[in-house]
Amino acid sequence: QVQLVESGGGLVQTGDSMRVSCAASGRTFSNYNMGWFRQAPGKEREFVAAIEWRGGSTYYAESVKGRFTISRDNARNTVYLQMNSLKPEDTAVYYCAAGSTLLRLTSTVSYNYWGQGTQVTVSS
DSSP states (O other), rough: OEEEEEEEOOEETTTTOOEEEEEESSSSSSEEEEEEEEETSOOOOOEEEEEOOSSSSSEOTTTTTTTTTEETTTTTTTEEEOOOOOOOHHHHHHEEEEOOOOOOOSSSSGSSSSSSOEHHHHEE
């Protein structure tokens, strides 16, 4: 089992930056690929970013590419999502997830463990 706890959400204004974190405990964190997803009210959960367990490859949704950066610190068992130039459409609950397969990292089906989510609200 892997337990994931997100933190760092809150209310910001358009154009601001924010970093959300996800602390993992349980099984060896460095063995898992990590992803960030988000879900806005009335919408399906969507992929935001992912980073492979080896830490070398990252993936981003087109809507956040160039603005968001995913990174991980295996020594701290933590994955981060740095969000810059935030827009109102980035408003959502942000979830981190852990998975052991390298296939379809942009899909929720590739992740076995999920955090409880942290709310990010961007005001216009």
